Amino acid sequence: MAALRTGFKVATLSAVGAGAAYTGYRHYNSTNVYFTAHAESLPSDSQAALKKMDWKGFTEMRLQSAEQVNHNVKKLTFALPTEDSITGISAVTSLLTRHTPEGAFIPVFRPYTPVSDNDLPGTVTFMVKHYPGGKGSTKMHSMKPGDSMLFKTLQEFDYKPNEHQSMLFIAGGSGITPIFQLTRAILRNPEDKTKISLIYANNTEDDILLRKEFEDLEAKYPGRFQKIFTVSKKTSSGDDVETGYVTKQMISKVWSGKAAGQKVLVSGPPAMVEAVSGAKGMAGWTQGSVGGILKELGYTKDDIHKF
Template sequence: MAALRTGFKVASLGAVGAGVAYTGYQYYTTTQFFFVRAHAELPSDSKAALKKMEWKGFTELKLQSSEQVNHNVKKLTFALPDDDSITGITPITSLLTQHTPDGGFIPVFRPYTPVSDNDIAGTVTFMIKKYPGGKGSGKMHSLVPGDTMKFKPLQEFEYKPNQFKSMLFVAGGSGITPIYQLTRAILKNPEDKTKISLVYANNTEEDILLRQEFEELERQYPDRFQKLFTVSKLNQANDGSIAQGYVTKQMINKIWAGKEAGQKVLVSGPPAMVEAIAGAKGGFGWTQGSVGGILKELGYTKEDVHKF
């Protein structure tokens, strides 16, 4: 699935035709598509706060650079309105894209989570995975420097520093982008003492997005962050640092002390993985649903878990 998630707050109903809008890991007709209020609070740095963008509806941004990361992922960097602007969005917030396909008249909406920090001046960067027939990812991959795309912030999970004693993140594929955004925000804040454990699953080692970035975070914050990568197919040259297979209870227990007060678990990935780890979402993807799968076996309840 694409690097998209659900769980955002509803602001108003946008009936935009009878096409399909993809929000998170579920498909909806665009007559069911809800626009979400932009949530772009002031970052803690007062100097950066003075340069925060004022998101008013969809804002058109110009692609600055495009870099092929692997066989189906591109790193796309867009220029903000001026060199002094910052996005100012809070974790976890994605940016909803809007475009109308050539020859079409029904707009296509897709949310993508930036992997750049919200206080980086002048640009915003995404990791976009292309899917066969994907209207959103296909459009994003077709862009060349100088092309434009419209964006609007959508908050998907509200986080406050030290809100939890510890957090467990379980991610699959391109579902890692909201997890990376929040991990960076927590660890770079010296006032936030939250500890993080991450289990990240992919098909192959080449599919591990932001691998070097997570490895560097683990080296920089050994007392606050630990990770476990697992893939379905290992390279022959694997040095043992990556596990093999689907996420299991044993993998989680390897880097997670177990259920206790003050914890929160976030699960982000393809629907089949989310269901296996935490149970399927409810209401055709609109609600969190009950907790099932591995997390239920480990004793977690609906209040402990958030699914994207």
């Protein structure tokens, strides 16, 4: 996410990752937040372009439906301003929410990455994990159909088709949502030949978000997309999910090693990001230095982006 994060304090969206209790989510400083992040992508035809939303400020949208996905994740679908509206956002772009808790004076800002298509008319959908005491996720999980929330675009990574020959995505928990958004955008673009490898870590198999969607992508795009799901507590006897932390050996199963034309994206809770690629700097304000497994494999700061 080559970020437009002026005035923001960032700590990665997180969930329980393989082998450790990963908690937290991206936190934003409540000051200096009134900037405009134009992160839209133009639709493919002029008719669709007329429907693209104008993200010049916070836009109010009403919750249309809420579905419990697992013990702590909900799928929340919001209605866009009109039935013909599309978000028009580019990969990777999140929507920043804003609300003021009852009895508080300072608003709360949290980013959530849509998992719905950017050209889907009428609605936008998120996968939101609830964190005990989390002001953003608690608010989102408490919403009922008809309740409203304010949203604004926040571009997180400036992706250009075919800029990299291959990309490795390492994700944990709810950090999978920007990875899913980008993976689908790359694979669905017939002009983009980028190859993708994914390692997705969670605590249990029930925590694997968008599992079927990733399985369908792997089946539809053989040779262009391959994945590994890994968990710390395996409950099935199948061989489609591995057990344990993200390791060098696991990476080698889907990744040939450091070479020209590659990019590695790491998205997940701070503990996982630090173990894989080194912690972000300045409490999440900067990318920080390279460390962890990727440093041992010879990767440099230019090779890696941390969410």
